[in-house]
Amino acid sequence: MANILEILGTQTACGATTGAASDFGKARYVRLFNSGTAAHLVTVEETDGTDVGTFSLNAKDSVVIHKLPSHKIFAANVAVLGTKVGSSSTN
DSSP states (O other), X not given: OEEEEEEOSOOEEOBSSGGGOBOTTTOSEEEEEEOSSSOEEEEEEOTTXXXXXXXXXXXXXXXXXXXXXXXXXXXXXXXXXEEEEEEEXXX
């Protein structure tokens, strides 16, 4: 089964603080890429700043996360880049 990503936005650096967090255009799926040379913590939060969860993204690694449209994302370093995407699978 192949994963297909529909690119729905321009890649931008994640904010490095809760105040700079982004909802990536109310995206449900966000592709994150760590362009740095070290792992960085990524935080998904509610609009009021309450953490939904955190995870570490290894250097030069990428992941697609599913979130609520209102959830915001920030990372411990602006080396983490995010893009709004759509996702589907095909056989």
